[in-house]
Amino acid sequence: MTDPRSVPDPDLATRSEPMQIMAPIVDLCRQPDGARDRQLLFGERVTVLRHDAEWRLIRAQKDGYCGFVQAKSLTACRDATHQVTARSTHVYLEGDLKSPEQLCLSFGSQLSAISETPTFIETPEGFVPRQHVHRLSDKADNPIDVARLFMGVPYLWGGNSAWGIDCSGLVQAALLACGTPCPGDSDQQLQSLGRTVAPGASYEPGDLLFWTGHVALVIDEHTIIHANAGHMAVAIENIDAAISRISAQGDGPVTGHKRLD
Missing domain, CATH: 3.90.1720.10 (endopeptidase domain like (from Nostoc punctiforme))
Known part of the structure; x- marks a missing residue:
């Protein structure tokens, strides 16, 4: 018997559409409206395998895990440049720590930088403190x-x-x-x-x-x-x-x- 976490029913997997997560955190469920198996984070890449009303069957790029996420949590792919390496961070409206925060993101979230300053990276969602991110190519040591x-x-x-x-x-x-x-x-x-x-x-x-x-x-x-x-x-x-x-x-x-x- 195949493991549906990594090999979904071929009768269900009828598409191969790259997308990415657009919400800070999303439950990856066994079935539409089903129990949570895992979670996906902002910016993570997925492959959409099936449309099912308000849900999408997907395969996560990072580990191949399959399951259903809400369709509204997905958006078209952008090339990620940075990853959140602090435990969590805020995304600010402007490059000013006193400006309103737009999102709160977890460690591991992936971001697409438009520009950089000594204190912030600018993303389509707003500004993220440079101290809280590293380039995707920079890996931790331990x-x-x-x-x-x-x-x-x-x-x-x-x-x-x-x-x-x-x-x-x-x-x-x-x-x-x-x-x-x-x-x-x-x-x-x-x-x-x-x-x-x-x-x-x-x-x-x-x-x-x-x-x-x-x-x-x-x-x-x-x-x-x-x-x-x-x-x-x-x-x-x-x-x-x-x-x-x-x-x-x-x-x-x-x-x-x-x-x-």
Whole structure:
């Protein structure tokens, strides 16, 4: 059986139309008006596979994830030049921090610069502080540093933004920012990322630990950072304490240890 997250029903996928997200954040749903699977951010590219009344079946460019978004959340593609690298930022009406804000955008949102000044980039939507963006070609060096930007962000099932994120969303944001391809859900990440480390081996910075339905990023031999329902937030936790807590709450043992080298 094919996975509809990556291989939609061919009877439904009758188009191939490039578009991009025009809202700050959009739910990617299993069905029109269905449950959220993941989220997409401003400026992200998608391929529209089907028109369905007020909904569109799409495939996300960043990871191939398929699902439905509202048609009103899409617009024609522009070439992105920059990406938001602060946890979040405002888009201002003018190149003045006292001017009215037009949008609030999350880390990972993609922007098209029209012009640049020492303090702002100008986009079709307004002006964004230069301190909050980098060029798309400039990649982060360390996924742990990226994950730390989200410390305290509320846990949200299927979340991918600075206003709510889940375990696999955090790992994906951290890895994509460093130029490492990464799928959207933890089971996909376990299957496709890195190499398996033998049980009982030491933990190294940047390793991934998996449980059934959960993933965490190793900071050092003693600690992990993860978006988790125990804290209902992105938190740093002792590895042994996390393993015990997760087991005690009925979610089982560690099911995988992967190394991204």
